Amino acid sequence: MDNALIADMHTHSEYSHDSVCTIEDMCLSQIEKGTKIFAVTDHCDVFYSNDFDIYTPIKNAYDNVKALNKKYGDKCIILSGVEISEGFWYPKACEKIHGLLPYDVIIGSVHCVKCKGLEDPYAKLDFSKVSKERLHEFLDCYFNDMITMLEYMNFDILAHLTCPLRYIIGKYGLNIDISIFKDRILNILKLIIEKNIALEVNTSYIVLNDFIPNKEILKKYYKMGGRLITLGSDAHIAQNASANFEAAIKVLKEIGFKDICYFKNRKLNKISI
Ligand SMILES: [Zn+2]
Numbered sequence: 001m002d003n004a005l006i007a008d009m010h011t012h013s014e015y016s017h018d019s020v021c022t023i024e025d026m027c028l029s030q031i032e033k034g035t036k037i038f039a040v041t042d043h044c045d046v047f048y049s050n051d052f053d054i055y056t057p058i059k060n061a062y063d064n065v066k067a068l069n070k071k072y073g074d075k076c077i078i079l080s081g082v083e084i085s086e087g088f089w090y091p092k093a094c095e096k097i098h099g100l101l102p103y104d105v106i107i108g109s110v111h112c113v114k115c116k117g118l119e120d121p122y123a124k125l126d127f128s129k130v131s132k133e134r135l136h137e138f139l140d141c142y143f144n145d146m147i148t149m150l151e152y153m154n155f156d157i158l159a160h161l162t163c164p165l166r167y168i169i170g171k172y173g174l175n176i177d178i179s180i181f182k183d184r185i186l187n188i189l190k191l192i193i194e195k196n197i198a199l200e201v202n203t204s205y206i207v208l209n210d211f212i213p214n215k216e217i218l219k220k221y222y223k224m225g226g227r228l229i230t231l232g233s234d235a236h237i238a239q240n241a242s243a244n245f246e247a248a249i250k251v252l253k254e255i256g257f258k259d260i261c262y263f264k265n266r267k268l269n270k271i272s273i
């Protein structure tokens with residue numbers, strides 16, 4: 001990479017329900033890859049707030065990040081964050097998460113969709129048995145939920161826009177034309193620009209040789225005046241730290257982006273690429 005300073009704003013650790021990676025291992029992998037800043041953004045799936053203690057793991061991650069910064073701070077800065085999903089479904093729990101810790105960054109995500117019969121986390125849904133009509137209905141709800149999240153939740157980075165395609169297209173190989181949701185996507189891009197929320201390029205899965213969101217959406221965002229981009233590997237294992245960042249930066253430069261962002265103390269900073 002031309003520039004040595006790169007930030008990975010989306011990673012998970014053993015404090016997430018779907019990872020066993022220690023923050024230290026993630027940090028060592030980031031250092032090996034030359035990444036100088038990364039954020040630990042463990043899941044806070046508000047969806048589960050009535051069933052589990054979603055708060056203690058986030059606190060533990062925060063304490064761990066603090067301790068590890070003392071050990072590795074000269075090589076790599078670890079930012080403490082959280083990935084909140086479905087926060088707007090449970091405003092009280094969401095408010096509690098916000099007040100819990102002085103995060104560097106808050107990521108806003110949609111992992112479940114209020115679409116009748118398809119309400120489980122979409123990562124776990126079997127889309128092979130879902131009709132095309134229902135898929136459209138599901139995606140319609142997905143984009144609507146994202147718009148609601150943008151209207152009601154306070155956060156810094158919009159994560160993995162169009163993520164269900166990872167499963168619908170990537171896992172189940174279904175043919176879906178998302179151009180019918182063009183207006184919704186444009187509305188989402190307009191809202192994040194108005195609210196100064198950064199758009200994440202999620203590099204964890206490559207769907208149809210592209211990132212999430214894809215190049216076409218990134219181009220639209222740029223054309224509309226959007227300039228706040230973060231890179232997120234969404235790594236759940238150490239070896240995926242900053243995965244595919246070189247390719248993502250190449251695409252961003254081709255579109256015209258001059259920098260990427262990171263958040264510290266919830267303040268925006270830019271790094272030229
Ligand atoms: Zn996510």
Ligand SMILES: [Zn+2]
Pocket residue numbers: 010012083234
């Ligand atoms: Zn994530």
